[in-house]
Amino acid sequence: MSFQLRTALNRQSRSRTLALVAGVSTLLFVAGCHKKTSPPPPPPPLTSSAAAPTADLTATPTQIAPGDSVVLTWHTSNANNIQIEGIGEVPSSGTQSVRPTQTTSYHLIARGEGGSTDATATVTVAAPSAPSAPAESNIDDATFHQNVKDIFYDYDSYDVNAQSQSVISQDASFLNQHPELKVVIGGYCDERGSVEYNLALGENRANAAKQALVAAGVSPSRLRTVSYGKEKQFCTDHDEACWQQNRRAQFSLDR
Known part of the structure; x- marks a missing residue:
C-alpha cells in the first residue's frame, strides 16, 4: 500500500472516531439538560359520606317540687352510640322517668360515623319549703275518697278531658277547704303496651292531674306523683270497659 493511501485511510478513521465522540457527547448533553418528570400528586384524602x-x-315537666319525678324523652338518628350523662348508654329513642333532688341538666351525646352531636334538657327543682308543724286533720280515707274522685283518660293519652276537668274542679274545692291534707297522685295504665312505655305514660298522667289541681288553686307542695304503669290493675277483664277503669289518675291521702 502506498504512503498516500495509508495516510488517506488514517484520516478517514480519525474522522469517524471524532464523529462518534461528538455524537455521544451530544446525547449526554441533551440527557443532562432534560428535566426530571415530577411524581404524580397524592390522591385526595377520603371523605366520609355518612350523614351527621x-x-x-326534652323533660316533662321542666319545673318540679322536691320529690316529684320527670319523664325524659329523646330521639336520635344516624347514631350508633347514645349516652345520657348520669344515666349511661340508651337506645336511639326512648323515655325514662327520673327524680332529681336538685336542679339538673341532662346532657345527651350521640355519636355515629358522620360525627357527634348533643342535646340538653334542664329540670328546675324548687327549693324545699321550711318545715312546719303538721296540722291535725279529722279526714279519714273514706271521707277523702267520697270527696276527691279519680279521673280517667282516653287510650294512649294523658290529656285531661272536659269530663275529668269537671271532676278536678270538685276535687280542688275540697282540698282547698282542707289545706292540711297532702295527696299522692298515682298514674295508671291498662295492660296494653310495654312496661317501659306504660311507666312513662303513667308518669305523664299523674303529672297532668297534678298540674290541673295546681291550676285550680292547690299548692304543688301538697301534691306528690308516682307512676304504676300497668303494674297494678283495678280490673282484670280483657275488654274496653275494663281497660277504661285502669286508665286513671288516683288520688290518695299522703300519710
Missing part, C-alpha cells in the same frame, strides 16, 4: 347524627332531648 341528630339528637333531641
Whole structure:
C-alpha cells in the first residue's frame, strides 16, 4: 500500500472516531439538560359520606317540687352510640322517668360515623319549703275518697278531658277547704303496651292531674306523683270497659 493511501485511510478513521465522540457527547448533553418528570400528586384524602347524627332531648315537666319525678324523652338518628350523662348508654329513642333532688341538666351525646352531636334538657327543682308543724286533720280515707274522685283518660293519652276537668274542679274545692291534707297522685295504665312505655305514660298522667289541681288553686307542695304503669290493675277483664277503669289518675291521702 502506498504512503498516500495509508495516510488517506488514517484520516478517514480519525474522522469517524471524532464523529462518534461528538455524537455521544451530544446525547449526554441533551440527557443532562432534560428535566426530571415530577411524581404524580397524592390522591385526595377520603371523605366520609355518612350523614351527621341528630339528637333531641326534652323533660316533662321542666319545673318540679322536691320529690316529684320527670319523664325524659329523646330521639336520635344516624347514631350508633347514645349516652345520657348520669344515666349511661340508651337506645336511639326512648323515655325514662327520673327524680332529681336538685336542679339538673341532662346532657345527651350521640355519636355515629358522620360525627357527634348533643342535646340538653334542664329540670328546675324548687327549693324545699321550711318545715312546719303538721296540722291535725279529722279526714279519714273514706271521707277523702267520697270527696276527691279519680279521673280517667282516653287510650294512649294523658290529656285531661272536659269530663275529668269537671271532676278536678270538685276535687280542688275540697282540698282547698282542707289545706292540711297532702295527696299522692298515682298514674295508671291498662295492660296494653310495654312496661317501659306504660311507666312513662303513667308518669305523664299523674303529672297532668297534678298540674290541673295546681291550676285550680292547690299548692304543688301538697301534691306528690308516682307512676304504676300497668303494674297494678283495678280490673282484670280483657275488654274496653275494663281497660277504661285502669286508665286513671288516683288520688290518695299522703300519710
